[in-house]
Amino acid sequence: MDQEKQATSAERQKRVQRLKKMIILSIVIGILVPWVACAILFAFVFGMHQQWKDANRHLDALTQTVDEQGKKLEELSRILQEEFSNRQKLQDETEKRLELLEAAEAKEEEQALLPEEPKADNRHKVYLTFDDGPSIYTNEILDILKKYDVKATFFVLGKESEEAQQAMKRIVEEGHSLGMHSYTHEYDKIYASKEAFGNDVERIRDYLFQVTGVESHLYRFPGGSSNTVTNVDVHEFIEYLKESDTVYFDWNVSSGDAAQVSLSAETILRNATAGIETRPTSVILFHDMASRRTTVDALPMVIEKLLAMDNVEILPITEDTELIQHVKPRENPQRQK
Numbered sequence: 001m002d003q004e005k006q007a008t009s010a011e012r013q014k015r016v017q018r019l020k021k022m023i024i025l026s027i028v029i030g031i032l033v034p035w036v037a038c039a040i041l042f043a044f045v046f047g048m049h050q051q052w053k054d055a056n057r058h059l060d061a062l063t064q065t066v067d068e069q070g071k072k073l074e075e076l077s078r079i080l081q082e083e084f085s086n087r088q089k090l091q092d093e094t095e096k097r098l099e100l101l102e103a104a105e106a107k108e109e110e111q112a113l114l115p116e117e118p119k120a121d122n123r124h125k126v127y128l129t130f131d132d133g134p135s136i137y138t139n140e141i142l143d144i145l146k147k148y149d150v151k152a153t154f155f156v157l158g159k160e161s162e163e164a165q166q167a168m169k170r171i172v173e174e175g176h177s178l179g180m181h182s183y184t185h186e187y188d189k190i191y192a193s194k195e196a197f198g199n200d201v202e203r204i205r206d207y208l209f210q211v212t213g214v215e216s217h218l219y220r221f222p223g224g225s226s227n228t229v230t231n232v233d234v235h236e237f238i239e240y241l242k243e244s245d246t247v248y249f250d251w252n253v254s255s256g257d258a259a260q261v262s263l264s265a266e267t268i269l270r271n272a273t274a275g276i277e278t279r280p281t282s283v284i285l286f287h288d289m290a291s292r293r294t295t296v297d298a299l300p301m302v303i304e305k306l307l308a309m310d311n312v313e314i315l316p317i318t319e320d321t322e323l324i325q326h327v328k329p330r331e332n333p334q335r336q337k
């Protein structure tokens with residue numbers, strides 16, 4: 001019994017011991033494990049934090065780099081855009097120049113197809129000439145010419161009145177050509193001989209020079225170079241003019257205003273403007289005379305009609321004007337003698 005009791009007590013003690021151990025172990029485990037776990041967790045978290053910080057630093061650096069690259073890219077893109085727009089401008093300019101060049105070439109080709117110097121060929125030069133003045137109408141004629149800004153040619157006589165001298169001066173001052181038409185217009189005196197003719201030419205030339213300061217080298221024969229009132233060969237007179245460096249002009253259009261019965265302004269207009277566009281040069285004969293009122297009346301209509309025509313130029317006669325002569329000078333006067 002005792003033995004049984006002893007055995008049971010030892011066993012109980014053993015169980016108690018085991019229980020104690022278990023309790024202690026439980027306590028140790030209960031306390032240690034959380035601490036260890038905590039420590040491990042702490043270490044883990046700390047490590048993670050460090051890593052996160054590093055990563056952040058990297059990210060910042062990366063972001064900065066990316067920003068920098070982005071700026072560089074923007075700059076590059078801006079430069080490229082500039083370059084592009086410059087090139088566009090250059091291209092546009094080049095295209096424009098090419099177009100102009102092409103147009104110029106086309107024009108040149110077009111012109112090459114036309115006959116040479118078309119302007120010179122198509123041009124109709126018209127010369128208004130007034131014989132026998134100055135007269136009571138000279139100022140009115142000059143006013144009309146001024147109004148239309150047209151220059152004419154006056155073949156005047158040696159008229160000595162103050163009015164005539166004023167008119168001669170005005171003719172010169174307003175840019176018209178002053179030509180000689182003999183001093184006296186008396187056929188039998190002027191055309192008596194070459195010497196008489198020469199004397200008359202120099203008389204009127206000197207007189208005009210004295211009055212206006214202009215030495216005239218333009219001449220119109222009274223009655224024209226084809227006049228039939230002289231017994232002396234007109235070539236004698238023509239030779240004199242050539243010797244004195246004087247050019248003579250007849251006419252190829254007559255206004256008819258010297259007819260015995262005064263013509264109407266309408267008839268003068270019709271006569272003076274007939275066939276202008278069929279000739280390169282038209283020298284129109286008018287008269288500046290007290291008996292020729294209708295010439296003055298016709299003049300504005302004549303000018304307006306001429307100015308309305310294509311390629312018509314109204315000019316004063318000069319020594320370079322194409323010669324309109326009824327009787328031509330001899331080819332070689334020496335040989336004919």
Ligand SMILES: [Zn+2]
Binds near residue numbers: 131132185222223
């Ligand atoms: Zn005359």
